[in-house]
Structures are given as C-alpha cells and as structure tokens.
Amino acid sequence: MSDFYAHSTDSPDQSDWQLLAEHLAGTGRLAAANAEAFCASTIALAAGLLHDLGKYTHEFQSRLRGEFPKMDHATWGARVAIERCGAIGQLLAYAIAGHHAGLANGRGEGARTSLKDRLSSELPELLPVWERELTLPQADELGLPAGFQACRERGAFQLALLTRMLFACLVDADFIDTDEFYRRIEGRGPRRGGELPSLTELRARLDARLSRFKADGEVNQLRADILSHVRSQAGVTPGLFSLTVPTGGGKTLASLAFALDHAIAHGLRRVIFVIPFTSIVEQNAQVFREAFGDLGEDAVLEHHSAFIEDPKHAFQSREKRRLAMENWDAPLVVTTAVQFFESFFADRPSRCRKLHNVASSVVILDEAQTLPLKLLRPCVALIDELALNYASSIVLCTATQPALNADQGFLDGLKGVRELAPNPPALYRQLRRVNVRRRP
Incomplete structure (x- = not known):
C-alpha cells in the first residue's frame, strides 16, 4: 500500500481523499498553536501527530473503502505516547485515547473502559511506515510546560487540568482540520468569514460610549470615580483580583473596561464573563453589544443553555456563532457559571474543546458569592490554577465577596488577591440606600 488516508470522500479513485500524514501534521500544527498560550506547544504537537496513528493499519484503510467494520484507531497513538514521550506520555495517552470517546478513567471503575484496559487491548498490526512519514519531538523536549509552577498540595489536580487542556487543544485541532478538509471538498466557505473585532477596537467603542455618560449628581460622580480608579490599575501584573462594589456602583461596565485595558496591556486574548x-x-450580553455599537454582534458570544438564535440572522451568521460556541473563539464571551465550571470537569470532547481558549484571558466571575458551597474546593483550585499556570487574570466581582482567601481561613485558598475598587467600606457608606433600625 503506497498511500495512507485519514478521511475519504465519494470519489472511488481516492484522488481527493485526505492523506493521513497531512491530517496528522495539520492537526499537530493547530494543536501546537492552541497550546502556545500556556507554553505547551511541543507537547500538543506530539498529541496531534499521534492521535490517529491507528489509521496506519490495513484494517482501517479497508474500513475507508467500506470493507471493514468500525474500529479503534486512537489507542495505538496512546501506546506510542507512553513508549516514546517520556514522563508526559501518560497525560498524552489520556488525551489521544479519548479524542473521540472522551477521557477515560485511570482504573477500571464505572461503566467506561479504563485507560489501562484500552492500552492492553488487542489491536491490529501498526505498520512501520508511520515512522517514515512522521517526526515526533524527542522525549527530552516533552517535559512540563516552560515556567509551570508545581504545587505539592494539589499536584494531582494540576496534572488533571493540564491533561484536559492538552485534550482541548487536540480535539479542537482535530475538528478544525477535518472540517476544513470537508469544506474544501464540498465547496463550502471557510469556517470564519472575515476577521473578528480586536480588543483595541472594542475598547475604542466602549470609550466612545462611556464619554457620553454625564458625571452629574453624587451617584454618577461616584461611578465615574470608581471607573477611573479601576482602569488606572490595568497595568498591574496579571493574576487574581477582586472588585468589591456595592449595587449601583457601575461594576458591570467598570469590570469590562478594566478587562479590556488589562488584556491589551498584557497581550491577553479575550474577556470571559x-x-x-x-x-x-442575557441582560449583560445586551449591555455589552450596545456598548460596542456596530461591532457588538460580531464581538459578543453569548453561550448558555437558554440561548436561542435569532432566526432573522443570516444562515452564515448563525453558523459562525454556532462554531464559536464550540470553542469560544470570540473576543468577548458571556456564559454561565454552570457552563464554565462544568466544562473544566467534563470528559466529553464537545464540552472540553473550548478550554484552551480560557488560557491567556481575563475572566470576570460576576456575583462570585453564588458559587455553590459544596463545590467551592474544586472551583477555587481551578481559579487559582488558571492564574498560576495558564496566564489568565481572574476578577472576583461582587458587592459581597465570599471568604475564599487563604488568609481568611479557607483551606488551600486564594493568595495575593488584589482589590481594584477604591476603599470598598467607604463605597458602602456612600451608596447606602436604606437604614434599618430595630425598635426596642
């Protein structure tokens, strides 16, 4: 057999089928780009190169011609990752083995086949031609990402999150490379029509909007002072922040302005509310669209279970928005806490493929006090880890800050959280609307 293919078409002569080496190289290139934000490009490249290694078998090539039943083509790549990729190979094996079926359990617990069982299963013979067509990174190039800060007290959690991030890089890259191939074959247009608005453009629109607000009256002047103070701190080092502003203080637009300023100052990629x-x-997404004027529809991605696409939008616009929802490839994402946190602890490719786009972002956790009590430990660990190893800035934005900091007694809580608001106790006094007195 001279040529090996990744995907077939209706052409019986195979003239327009996608070559396997091209798909693996393309997926590796896209996965590496996805992982740049957290310095894991070489690791993600290896995942992309190995993910469909099991297609280098006579059985899979026969399947493409309709001569063989459905078969596992992911486990061979996981095996080779463990054999060739050093200590990081185990993490790669989870991502590769699960790029269709989902992340496996480590052991044989639950209904899903464990990774151990997958790796020991009987597989078709892997043909040696793959070593001539692919060049893997060397094992000594595949350690933890550069600058990765390991924490002894939550080392297992850190490795689990890194696995999910690599998984996200891989499955998003695999989907896009495959989708682009079939779009070309079917004569459809590219996935994205035109460039998305830049954060700099969005800030200019927001500034124009804010300039129309009059600072007349005590409350409006106070809102203007809060906005100015918050924006003045955009240049500080990325990490963990709090924005403690009472109701009526204008924290929604203040947090948006800070997020845009901070992202632009530090080269971060997007803002996620x-x-x-x-x-x-829905309410905030509409506020943001209005603030961005003519760029609002393209800039703001609204992603939650109740979202219903406006049928008046053109099909191309609806399709573009649907694709963006799958991987959060938008300048500003507005989503629910359920969607955000559950995605980080999910196992399905469709839920996880957006995770890499949270790296190198500004994440505004609005009404942070509503995080569910029984899930606080994993949620706080995730918040801290995103700031520590994934170049993200997290802002806890609320009128009533929860006690999540280590110095407030929260076990393994947040450290180094910086307040953005000017003197929150004074703001409460200035924005007090009601005095309650108990009569004797």
Whole structure:
C-alpha cells in the first residue's frame, strides 16, 4: 500500500481523499498553536501527530473503502505516547485515547473502559511506515510546560487540568482540520468569514460610549470615580483580583473596561464573563453589544443553555456563532457559571474543546458569592490554577465577596488577591440606600 488516508470522500479513485500524514501534521500544527498560550506547544504537537496513528493499519484503510467494520484507531497513538514521550506520555495517552470517546478513567471503575484496559487491548498490526512519514519531538523536549509552577498540595489536580487542556487543544485541532478538509471538498466557505473585532477596537467603542455618560449628581460622580480608579490599575501584573462594589456602583461596565485595558496591556486574548443566572447573562450580553455599537454582534458570544438564535440572522451568521460556541473563539464571551465550571470537569470532547481558549484571558466571575458551597474546593483550585499556570487574570466581582482567601481561613485558598475598587467600606457608606433600625 503506497498511500495512507485519514478521511475519504465519494470519489472511488481516492484522488481527493485526505492523506493521513497531512491530517496528522495539520492537526499537530493547530494543536501546537492552541497550546502556545500556556507554553505547551511541543507537547500538543506530539498529541496531534499521534492521535490517529491507528489509521496506519490495513484494517482501517479497508474500513475507508467500506470493507471493514468500525474500529479503534486512537489507542495505538496512546501506546506510542507512553513508549516514546517520556514522563508526559501518560497525560498524552489520556488525551489521544479519548479524542473521540472522551477521557477515560485511570482504573477500571464505572461503566467506561479504563485507560489501562484500552492500552492492553488487542489491536491490529501498526505498520512501520508511520515512522517514515512522521517526526515526533524527542522525549527530552516533552517535559512540563516552560515556567509551570508545581504545587505539592494539589499536584494531582494540576496534572488533571493540564491533561484536559492538552485534550482541548487536540480535539479542537482535530475538528478544525477535518472540517476544513470537508469544506474544501464540498465547496463550502471557510469556517470564519472575515476577521473578528480586536480588543483595541472594542475598547475604542466602549470609550466612545462611556464619554457620553454625564458625571452629574453624587451617584454618577461616584461611578465615574470608581471607573477611573479601576482602569488606572490595568497595568498591574496579571493574576487574581477582586472588585468589591456595592449595587449601583457601575461594576458591570467598570469590570469590562478594566478587562479590556488589562488584556491589551498584557497581550491577553479575550474577556470571559462568568455569570450565575441566564437572565443576567442575557441582560449583560445586551449591555455589552450596545456598548460596542456596530461591532457588538460580531464581538459578543453569548453561550448558555437558554440561548436561542435569532432566526432573522443570516444562515452564515448563525453558523459562525454556532462554531464559536464550540470553542469560544470570540473576543468577548458571556456564559454561565454552570457552563464554565462544568466544562473544566467534563470528559466529553464537545464540552472540553473550548478550554484552551480560557488560557491567556481575563475572566470576570460576576456575583462570585453564588458559587455553590459544596463545590467551592474544586472551583477555587481551578481559579487559582488558571492564574498560576495558564496566564489568565481572574476578577472576583461582587458587592459581597465570599471568604475564599487563604488568609481568611479557607483551606488551600486564594493568595495575593488584589482589590481594584477604591476603599470598598467607604463605597458602602456612600451608596447606602436604606437604614434599618430595630425598635426596642
């Protein structure tokens, strides 16, 4: 057999089938680009090169011609990752083995086949031609990402999150490379029509909008002071922040302005608003669209379970928005806390493929006090890890800050959280609307 293919078409002469080496190289290249934000490009490249290694078998090539039943083509790549990729190979094996079926359990617990069982299963013979067509990174190039800060007290959690991030890089890259191939074959247009608005363009629109607000009256002047103070801190080092502003203080637009300024100052890629209730998601998304004027529709991605696409939008616009929802490839994402946190602890490719786009972002956790009590430990660990090893800035935005910091007694809590608001206790006094007195 001279040529090996990744995907077939209706052409019986195979003239337009996708070559396997091209698909693996393309997926590796895209996965590496996805992982740049957290310095894991070489690791993700290896995942992309190995993910469909099991297609280098006579059985899979026969399947493409309709001569063989459905078969496992992912496990061979996982095996080779463990054999060739050093200590990081185990993490790669999870991502590769699960790029269709989902992340496996480590042991044989539950209904899903464990990774151990997958690796020991009987597979068709892997043909040696793959070693001539692919060049893998050397094992000594495949350690933990550069600058990765390991924490002894949560080392297992860190490795689990890194696995999911690599998994996200791989499955998103695999989908896009495959989709682009079939779009060319079917004569469809590219996945994205035109460039998305830049954060700099969005900030200019927001500034124009804010300039129309008059600072007349005590409350409006206070809102203007809060906005100015918050924006003045955009240049500080990325990490963990709190924005403690009472209701009525204008924290929604203040947090947006800070996020854009901070992202532009530090080269971060997008802004993600995480909001507890769908009704508030819809409300804030509309506020942001209006703030961005003519760029609002293209800039703001609204992603939650109750979102219904406006049928008046053109099909191309609806398709573009649907694709963006799958991987959050938008300048500003407005989503629910359920969507955000559950995705980080999910196992399905469709839920996880957006995770790599959270790296190198500004994440605004609105109404942070609503995080569910029984899930606080994993949620706080995730918040801390995103800031520590994934170049993200997290802003806990609320009028009533929860006690999540280590110095407040929260076990393994957040450290080094910086307050953005000017003197929150004074703001509460200035924005007090009601005095309650108990009569004797």
